[in-house]
Amino acid sequence: MNRKRNLLILVGVVLLLAALVSGFVLMQTSAKDVLVQTLETMATIEDGHAVVELDLDSVEKTGSATIEVWARQGEDGPGAFRMHVLESSEADSAGAVFVSDGETVWAYKPSENQVIVGTAEEAKAMMAEGEFGMGDFDRGEHEDGDYQHPENAEEAVAMLLEYFTANNKSSDEINGASAYRLELVPIAEQMPAEYIAVGGFVNLWVEKATSLPIAFEYTGGSMGEFSATASGIEINTGLDDALFVFEIPAGVEVLTFADLEPQSLTLDEAAGSAEFEFLTPTETPEGATLVDVLEVQGVIVQRYTLPDGGSFTIAQGVGDEAPIPPIEGQPVEVREVSGTLYVAEDGGQVLLTWSEDGVQFSVAGDLTMDQALAIAESLQ
Numbered sequence: 001m002n003r004k005r006n007l008l009i010l011v012g013v014v015l016l017l018a019a020l021v022s023g024f025v026l027m028q029t030s031a032k033d034v035l036v037q038t039l040e041t042m043a044t045i046e047d048g049h050a051v052v053e054l055d056l057d058s059v060e061k062t063g064s065a066t067i068e069v070w071a072r073q074g075e076d077g078p079g080a081f082r083m084h085v086l087e088s089s090e091a092d093s094a095g096a097v098f099v100s101d102g103e104t105v106w107a108y109k110p111s112e113n114q115v116i117v118g119t120a121e122e123a124k125a126m127m128a129e130g131e132f133g134m135g136d137f138d139r140g141e142h143e144d145g146d147y148q149h150p151e152n153a154e155e156a157v158a159m160l161l162e163y164f165t166a167n168n169k170s171s172d173e174i175n176g177a178s179a180y181r182l183e184l185v186p187i188a189e190q191m192p193a194e195y196i197a198v199g200g201f202v203n204l205w206v207e208k209a210t211s212l213p214i215a216f217e218y219t220g221g222s223m224g225e226f227s228a229t230a231s232g233i234e235i236n237t238g239l240d241d242a243l244f245v246f247e248i249p250a251g252v253e254v255l256t257f258a259d260l261e262p263q264s265l266t267l268d269e270a271a272g273s274a275e276f277e278f279l280t281p282t283e284t285p286e287g288a289t290l291v292d293v294l295e296v297q298g299v300i301v302q303r304y305t306l307p308d309g310g311s312f313t314i315a316q317g318v319g320d321e322a323p324i325p326p327i328e329g330q331p332v333e334v335r336e337v338s339g340t341l342y343v344a345e346d347g348g349q350v351l352l353t354w355s356e357d358g359v360q361f362s363v364a365g366d367l368t369m370d371q372a373l374a375i376a377e378s379l380q
Helices: 002-027 031-042 120-128 153-160 193-198 267-273 369-378
Strands: 047-058 062-072 080-088 097-100 104-109 114-119 164-174 177-186 199-207 213-221 224-235 253-256 289-296 299-305 311-318 330-334 337-343 350-356 359-365
Touching: 031 153, 031 164, 031 177, 104 120, 114 120, 164 199, 177 213, 193 199, 267 289, 311 369, 330 350, 330 369, 337 369, 350 369, 359 369
Parallel strands: 114 253
Antiparallel strands: 047 062, 047 224, 062 080, 080 097, 097 104, 104 114, 164 177, 177 199, 199 213, 213 224, 289 299, 299 311, 311 359, 330 337, 337 350, 350 359
16 A cells, blocks of 8 residues: 555646746747847847957967947947947057938048048948949848838848747857847748858847847857847937047048949059069950959959950959858869868859968859869969
8 A cells, every 4th residue: 555655646746846847938038039039139229339259260360359349229220339449469450430310420430540531321332332342242142122121020030030040049148138039040941042151040148137148159150150149238328419520530531431432444544553473364364355453442453354244353452361152162273372162052153262472362153163273373
């Protein structure tokens, strides 16, 4: 009898524990609920301030920065903002200030003793332009007409979950704040092949007390890792208008965005204005026609069209390395130096980059690998 009673007690305890565990699981906030609440909270933000720490560790570049940001929502579009680069592993970026009142944009770089001033529309247009003669290499196309804007937070999260699996993985401490850690894993069948090849997933930390995102991490991919962590977050405090106006320091060179617009040159003018030995190709694909020579912030770009409607560019200039597309490149030898070749997934476009005697070069466009290498080898 005692044995039966003990067994019944044991079974009862197990069932009770199972019920408690099941209830605990049911009480756990789902990743979907956290995301919906986060978007609903962010929709209430009129202004905010934070200090953000950024870290990048990729196959191409490693660096870090700490920035302080103030921002205010606009009524019909982008609002006002102010950003100070407090610290940076890139010495020439430290101390940089970017300010906009919603109409005018100021970009101040102390290392160059220079301020660029222009309208918000001009700044947006310049950011949208391709740099270093890369053109539209492997950018892909986006048809605005095909994009359905979500009506509310629930719809936005539902659209996100068509592409990512979201899980509430843990409760962590971020800068002393208790936060949910959400893991967002791309759904392979829904993602473009180039992103699947790179791999990786996203961790997002959302503060429990405020439902605000306070940290972000991309990790696990073959191209490297990136993280951003915010502290000192303040929202809806009523920021002073003076924050969004920049007082230009005395003695600073002032440029406009118009000054940075590409300038058309002849080949002779390009050769005469370049601060390096300007090279032109002696070999191009059959039917290629030189249509323009542009000077873009010290970089000289030769633009060619092809008989089939395609095009390509040859760019050369002193300065930072050329931007690269988000795909893996392959090392090649070009002009007796090491270069990197990037080929679009469909093979229709290539980008060849290399450095020679302190000058950065690129050949990019609707070319084959052999054509790009032949053009590069023929430069003189």
